[in-house]
Amino acid sequence: MNEFVYSYPTKVYFGKGSAAKALKAELPKVGKNVMLAYGGGSVKKNGIYDEIKGLLTEAGKEVVDFSGIMSNPTYAKVQEGARLVREHQIDFILAVGGGSVFDCCKVISVQAKTEEDIWAMEYEKKVFPSAGIPLGAVVTASGTGAEMNGGAVITYEEKLWKGAIFGTTPSFAVLDPEYTRTVPKMQVLSGAFDTLSHAMETYLGNSDEDNVSDDLALAVMKNTVVNMRRLLKDINDMQARSNLMWDSAMAENGILKCGRLTDFQTHQIEHQLGAYTDCNHGQGLAVIQPVYYRHIVKDAEKKFTRFAKEVFDVATAEEGIAALEAFVKECGLPTNMQDLKSTVEITPELLRNVADSCNIIKSNPRELTHDEIYDILTECM
Numbered sequence: 001m002n003e004f005v006y007s008y009p010t011k012v013y014f015g016k017g018s019a020a021k022a023l024k025a026e027l028p029k030v031g032k033n034v035m036l037a038y039g040g041g042s043v044k045k046n047g048i049y050d051e052i053k054g055l056l057t058e059a060g061k062e063v064v065d066f067s068g069i070m071s072n073p074t075y076a077k078v079q080e081g082a083r084l085v086r087e088h089q090i091d092f093i094l095a096v097g098g099g100s101v102f103d104c105c106k107v108i109s110v111q112a113k114t115e116e117d118i119w120a121m122e123y124e125k126k127v128f129p130s131a132g133i134p135l136g137a138v139v140t141a142s143g144t145g146a147e148m149n150g151g152a153v154i155t156y157e158e159k160l161w162k163g164a165i166f167g168t169t170p171s172f173a174v175l176d177p178e179y180t181r182t183v184p185k186m187q188v189l190s191g192a193f194d195t196l197s198h199a200m201e202t203y204l205g206n207s208d209e210d211n212v213s214d215d216l217a218l219a220v221m222k223n224t225v226v227n228m229r230r231l232l233k234d235i236n237d238m239q240a241r242s243n244l245m246w247d248s249a250m251a252e253n254g255i256l257k258c259g260r261l262t263d264f265q266t267h268q269i270e271h272q273l274g275a276y277t278d279c280n281h282g283q284g285l286a287v288i289q290p291v292y293y294r295h296i297v298k299d300a301e302k303k304f305t306r307f308a309k310e311v312f313d314v315a316t317a318e319e320g321i322a323a324l325e326a327f328v329k330e331c332g333l334p335t336n337m338q339d340l341k342s343t344v345e346i347t348p349e350l351l352r353n354v355a356d357s358c359n360i361i362k363s364n365p366r367e368l369t370h371d372e373i374y375d376i377l378t379e380c381m
Contacts, residue, residue: 001211001259008253010148011172014246019138020055022174027059030134031091035084037066037105038096046182048140052096064088069097072274072281073104075119075156081108085133093135095170098191099144102137103152106167109133119156122165132168140179142245143191143282145198145252147173155275162275163268163359175249177242185235189228189331190282192244196224197266197285198251204296204303205262206363214303217256220247221311228331263364266292269373272358276350277342284340286333290325291379295372297321300365337381351377 013022034056036049043049056063066081085093085108095105109132111118121127137147146152150169155162180188203217224247230240250256269292270284297304301317308320312327328335337346344350355374360367368376 001213002261004258006254006258009169009171010253012175012249013172014175016176016178018176019052019174019179022136022138022172023052023055023059026136026172027056027061027092032060032062033064033089033091034061035064035066035081035088035090035093036096037069037081037093037101037108039067039069039071039098039101041067042182043096043140046140048096048138048179052094052138056094061092064090069101069104071100072153072155072162072278073100075154075158077104078107078111078118078154081105082111085109085112090133093133094138095135096138096140098139098141099146099153099194102144102146102170103154105135105137106132106146106150106152106169107154107165109135109168110166118165118167128166135168135170136172136174137170138174138179139176139245141183141187141191142175142180142248143188143194145195145248145250147175148249148253153271153281160275160353160357162271173249175245177238177245180241180245181236181238185231186332188231188235188241188244189333190280190286191248192224192228192231192282193286193328193331193333194282195244195248195251196221196228197282197289199224199247199256200289200307201264201266202251202256202260202262203307204300204365205260206300206365211260213256213258213260214306216250218307218310220250220256221307223247225311225327228327232331261363263361265361265364265368268359268361269354269376272354273377275357276354277340277344277346279340279342283334286328286331287336287340287380288376290321290328291376293321293324295368295376296365303365337377346381348378348381351381 095101110129113131154165199217199220227240227243230237266289304317308314312323355370
């Protein structure tokens with residue numbers, strides 16, 4: 001294993017009723033003015049908003065709503081939130097939702113504390129923020145693991161760019177599987193595939209084969225597949241939802257990445273596809289991942305073979321990739337670009353632009369070229 005230093009700032013409250021437990025313990029530690037952030041309003045329909053708002057009021061907090069955070073949150077939405085935080089002198093941000101809400105709020109947190117443009121600060125000056133508004137996360141849709149770290153994925157529409165901006169890591173996270181009951185089936189499965197992708201891409205990095213992190217990643221992959229199949233049989237299987245919620249957290253709390261390099265090339269390709277379209281992230285990964293793996297299978301055949309045996313109980317590397325592709329179909333996830341339901345027409349010209357602007361990872365089994373990324377994308381058509 002490589003050298004590493006590991007510490008973890010997020011306190012996790014897991015299980016039924018954990019929101020009340022968490023907020024009663026954590027809210028006395030923060031100031032009076034709280035921004036309650038959420039997405040399109042489903043939290044109001046399912047009663048979670050009223051529960052959380054009641055707990056904030058009970059704690060004596062002055063609450064300012066920030067709603068309408070979209071899937072694939074935009075840089076403009078970040079700036080809108082940062083202005084609201086400054087205007088109301090917000091002391092604490094409570095983000096309620098899934099990865100998009102958390103990502104948006106992580107960057108709002110740091111942007112609100114500086115007059116500098118946060119994208120320019122990180123990508124042009126190569127300086128990262130050291131201060132932010134304290135942040136808590138209440139998970140209502142799991143899969144991204146975004147509540148477990150400070151990285152955020154933001155779409156900068158004016159630049160046709162989608163990628164990582166680093167912000168504030170939540171000081172605590174509420175993981176109550178009951179909160180995921182009303183999430184639509186396809187959204188649950190798409191989120192769970194994102195978890196599977198995180199674990200696969202961590203495992204397939206160019207690192208030593210004898211690595212305890214590999215064993216952990218394979219366990220998370222296998223458990224994710226098993227419990228996705230349980231949900232296919234019974235979408236209300238709460239034990240399966242509980243397992244998937246913790247799989248999601250484990251995949252992105254840094255433990256699987258200790259002492260190793262990672263391969264997040266599929267994420268980079270999908271992120272840039274998302275900069276040009278409005279496709280669902282987990283579904284985009286499901287389309288791209290098997291095709292990408294067929295391109296690099298010979299560059300990491302031993303690791304792919306172990307993945308095949310331990311996750312899908314098949315014998316060879318190629319059979320493992322075929323099993324992954326079959327699993328995507330089994331779950332009813334898209335298998336090609338035309339099934340992604342993007343409102344933007346996906347054409348060869350668009351895919352050429354995606355490929356040419358895609359970030360290339362250097363720690364995967366084999367470094368790609370922009371031309372090969374274009375080949376992968378066109379094979380997904």
